[in-house]
Amino acid sequence: MFNNVKAVKRKVITFDDDGEVVSRPEVSKLRGEKVNRQPNGTSSSKHVKDSSADTKSINKAQEPSPTSTPASSHSSSSASTPSVNSSTGLKEPGPSTKKQKRQLQYQNEARPKKLAIKEPTTEAMVKKAKDLRKHRQSLPIYSARDIIIKEVKENACVVIVGETGSGKTTQIPQYLLESGLAAHGTISVTQPRRVAAINLAKRVAEEVGTPIGQKVGYSIRFDDTSSKDSLIKYMTDGIMLRELLSDRLLLRYSVIILDEAHERTLRTDILFGMVKSIQKQRQEMIEKGRKDIQPLKIVIMSATLDAEKFSEYFYNAKIMYISGRQFPVKILNTIEPQPDYVDSALVTAFQIHQEEAPGDILIFLTGQEEIESLEKLIEEYAVDLPPSVGKLIPCPIFAAQDSATQQKIFEPAPPGTRKVILATNIAETSITIPNIRYVIDTGCHKSRGYNAKIGIESLLVEPVSKSSARQRMGRAGREAPGLCFRLYTEDSFDQLEEDAIPEIKRCNLESAILSLKATGIDNVTEFDFMDRPSKSGLLRSLEHLYALEALNDEGKLTEVGTKMAAFPVDPPYAKVLLQSEKMECTKEAIEIISLLSVDTIFSAPSSKREEANEARQKFTSLDGDHLTLLNTLRAYESVKGDRDWCRENFINSRHMRHVMDVRKQLIQFCERAGMDPKKSCGHDLEIVLKCFLAGFFQNTALLQPDGTYRSILGGLTISVHPSSSLFGKKREAIMYNELVFTTKHYIRGVSALESAWLSQAAPKYFGQRRA
Numbered sequence: 001m002f003n004n005v006k007a008v009k010r011k012v013i014t015f016d017d018d019g020e021v022v023s024r025p026e027v028s029k030l031r032g033e034k035v036n037r038q039p040n041g042t043s044s045s046k047h048v049k050d051s052s053a054d055t056k057s058i059n060k061a062q063e064p065s066p067t068s069t070p071a072s073s074h075s076s077s078s079a080s081t082p083s084v085n086s087s088t089g090l091k092e093p094g095p096s097t098k099k100q101k102r103q104l105q106y107q108n109e110a111r112p113k114k115l116a117i118k119e120p121t122t123e124a125m126v127k128k129a130k131d132l133r134k135h136r137q138s139l140p141i142y143s144a145r146d147i148i149i150k151e152v153k154e155n156a157c158v159v160i161v162g163e164t165g166s167g168k169t170t171q172i173p174q175y176l177l178e179s180g181l182a183a184h185g186t187i188s189v190t191q192p193r194r195v196a197a198i199n200l201a202k203r204v205a206e207e208v209g210t211p212i213g214q215k216v217g218y219s220i221r222f223d224d225t226s227s228k229d230s231l232i233k234y235m236t237d238g239i240m241l242r243e244l245l246s247d248r249l250l251l252r253y254s255v256i257i258l259d260e261a262h263e264r265t266l267r268t269d270i271l272f273g274m275v276k277s278i279q280k281q282r283q284e285m286i287e288k289g290r291k292d293i294q295p296l297k298i299v300i301m302s303a304t305l306d307a308e309k310f311s312e313y314f315y316n317a318k319i320m321y322i323s324g325r326q327f328p329v330k331i332l333n334t335i336e337p338q339p340d341y342v343d344s345a346l347v348t349a350f351q352i353h354q355e356e357a358p359g360d361i362l363i364f365l366t367g368q369e370e371i372e373s374l375e376k377l378i379e380e381y382a383v384d385l386p387p388s389v390g391k392l393i394p395c396p397i398f399a400a401q402d403s404a405t406q407q408k409i410f411e412p413a414p415p416g417t418r419k420v421i422l423a424t425n426i427a428e429t430s431i432t433i434p435n436i437r438y439v440i441d442t443g444c445h446k447s448r449g450y451n452a453k454i455g456i457e458s459l460l461v462e463p464v465s466k467s468s469a470r471q472r473m474g475r476a477g478r479e480a481p482g483l484c485f486r487l488y489t490e491d492s493f494d495q496l497e498e499d500a501i502p503e504i505k506r507c508n509l510e511s512a513i514l515s516l517k518a519t520g521i522d523n524v525t526e527f528d529f530m531d532r533p534s535k536s537g538l539l540r541s542l543e544h545l546y547a548l549e550a551l552n553d554e555g556k557l558t559e560v561g562t563k564m565a566a567f568p569v570d571p572p573y574a575k576v577l578l579q580s581e582k583m584e585c586t587k588e589a590i591e592i593i594s595l596l597s598v599d600t601i602f603s604a605p606s607s608k609r610e611e612a613n614e615a616r617q618k619f620t621s622l623d624g625d626h627l628t629l630l631n632t633l634r635a636y637e638s639v640k641g642d643r644d645w646c647r648e649n650f651i652n653s654r655h656m657r658h659v660m661d662v663r664k665q666l667i668q669f670c671e672r673a674g675m676d677p678k679k680s681c682g683h684d685l686e687i688v689l690k691c692f693l694a695g696f697f698q699n700t701a702l703l704q705p706d707g708t709y710r711s712i713l714g715g716l717t718i719s720v721h722p723s724s725s726l727f728g729k730k731r732e733a734i735m736y737n738e739l740v741f742t743t744k745h746y747i748r749g750v751s752a753l754e755s756a757w758l759s760q761a762a763p764k765y766f767g768q769r770r771a
């Protein structure tokens with residue numbers, strides 16, 4: 001049993017692997033307690049009331065740092081960690097500046113160096129595909145190949161449930177291709193996440209033996225490698241929704257595979273209803289004698305799915321259970337609950353590194369700041385590992401990173417070292433990360449909520465569902481047997497919800513409604529939802545779209561709404577782009593929206609926070625964040641994106657490159673919409689703020705006599721996030737891009753306004769509210 005291993009002296013986490021619960025469970029620690037991480041590195045917990053009747057949350061109550069996201073909560077100096085232990089070489093708590101210096105040296109040495117890789121030749125690709133054939137035939141799903149082909153050919157809809165790693169996502173599209181099902185259209189596979197779409201496509205292209213973008217391609221927002229010759233196309237569900245705008249019957253597809261259906265993202269739920277209706281329409285056209293129309297096949301897939309529910313929704317679809325997994329994964333639960341799960345993850349990672357066989361580690365955490373905090377701690381403590389143990393190299397992945405950065409997790413660690421990937425639930429489904437043998441599951445994630453009455457989003461740390469925990473475990477055992485360390489007791493697991501609440505029941509619905517309306521579905525309240533969203537949520541979103549002039553008095557899509565739907569951004573941003581044409585500031589609008597597409601363009605390492613703040617002053621505009629971002633971009637362009645300049649000025653150059661990429665794409669979208677993307681307002685930047693107000697007039701607040709800000713919508717007292725250039729400043733009126741409840745109602749992307757601008761920006765809306 002794992003708890004017998006010789007481990008860190010100060011703290012050893014004991015795991016139970018035989019199903020016997022050793023201590024009484026303290027489920028509340030996982031489900032309902034507020035974990036309050038103290039700046040000095042200790043953590044305390046106290047009972048708090050659940051934030052809602054049906055969700056229980058661990059909501060960390062720490063004030064955010066200037067670089068933290070509204071939802072982030074973990075202090076970078078927080079986890080209590082081991083001091084040097086003579087037997088293991090690990091060390092006990094106590095930050096040391098000397099260590100931090102050494103950490104930098106280590107970082108430079110340890111980061112895998114990029115090698116110049118030659119493009120493989122066609123022969124090399126064919127050879128690789130041949131080599132992979134044996135592996136393909138060894139997958140559990142292979143024995144079901146013929147029956148899968150038969151069932152998909154004979155049925156309009158099929159639901160396939162098979163263990164994680166059994167081969168569903170990589171093999172089934174190939175089986176269908178080999179069986180001739182791509183003769184009349186492409187086989188599409190939708191994924192909730194872009195990192196999965198990219199990697200699956202790359203893998204399947206290798207297995208097929210052609211370069212990516214030919215037989216097998218992928219399409220994600222701002223990056224499309226597929227071509228008209230692509231027979232298998234991996235894509236995000238968002239891209240599929242976008243394609244519906246130009247191909248209402250999705251005629252270019254013969255089969256649509258909706259993968260990871262258990263995730264129930266808002267977009268996937270909309271797609272369920274759409275493809276169901278499209279399949280029916282295509283069938284009716286065929287029955288009426290249309291020779292040019294082919295039937296559409298739908299395949300629903302997941303390892304953790306309520307198959308009966310899906311079957312019922314898709315006209316009693318055939319259910320196929322594919323048994324068998326490739327390699328076993330042993331689950332180890334902690335014997336005691338672990339209230340400070342970041343600390344526990346750190347200790348467990350070092351325990352594994354010291355005691356277990358080679359193989360990389362994947363840790364699931366809740367968000368960027370928590371990941372960056374653990375990354376630093378691992379780097380700091382790994383320095384003191386004895387040379388015989390080898391290096392432990394942290395490798396973060398989270399949604400705000402650009403795709404190229406996310407791809408780094410797939411690069412092999414240098415020989416003799418061990419990689420530890422620190423991920424949010426972005427890495428929870430679909431992907432195979434080579435060499436992962438160990439998974440550490442903290443049991444928590446950040447869950448998005450939405451209060452339709454006041455239009456506020458929340459992002460709270462909550463326990464995962466059983467389905468998520470199983471998916472996390474399934475990232476191991478794909479190339480060899482694995483171990484999954486759950487940082488919660490077995491009883492805690494038993495008490496988790498089976499599945500997460502579908503996003504459609506807890507999210508802002510504006511984008512989804514705009515997509516539905518743009519594809520001709522006017523009566524959205526009657527749409528065939530698998531689970532109905534709340535009436536108040538639907539109504540509020542309809543009202544907001546009306547205020548944005550996307551809908552007319554009858555709720556029908558206006559010309560503005562049709563144009564807005566064509567932009568790959570949320571409705572308020574799309575409105576800003578359209579408004580920028582009238583106000584002649586499209587260049588600036590595109591630039592600021594691109595800058596807002598990353599979490600932040602500034603970097604502020606905790607050891608150099610003051611220096612970073614000082615550097616930032618150079619770009620700071622008294623008007624707030626929008627123009628500060630623009631100033632930074634101008635400065636960045638004047639030095640042609642020089643990396644040394646970025647480093648000296650604490651600008652995240654990777655994020656800036658992503659910004660430039662998004663800007664390029666948005667320019668193309670504007671050109672397609674017949675706009676001139678170069679139209680600039682020059683130095684009259686007040687116009688840019690007025691333009692943003694046309695999309696964000698609902699996100700405004702007025703200064704109160706007591707010095708606080710009160711939101712115009714909902715009358716909430718809101719706080720400017722410390723990362724904003726208007727933090728601590730008082731302005732008569734402000735506008736913001738984001739309002740999220742974490743520990744307070746925090747706003748980000750904040751700029752100053754004159755209150756007189758409000759009624760000019762949205763006379764309909766402000767007129768109504770005064771009446």
Ligand SMILES: Nc1ncnc2c1ncn2[C@@H]1O[C@H](COP(=O)(O)OP(=O)(O)OP(=O)(O)O)[C@@H](O)[C@H]1O
Pocket residue numbers: 139162163164165166167168169170171199203302303326429430431432434474477478479
């Ligand atoms: N990029 C990759 N590199 C190496 N092996 C891979 C890769 N992608 C897939 N594999 C191998 O193929 C197997 C099947 O992967 P696939 O994604 O098809 O499984 P799955 O059943 O869809 O899993 P999940 O339910 O987790 O999405 C993996 O277990 C792994 O052995």
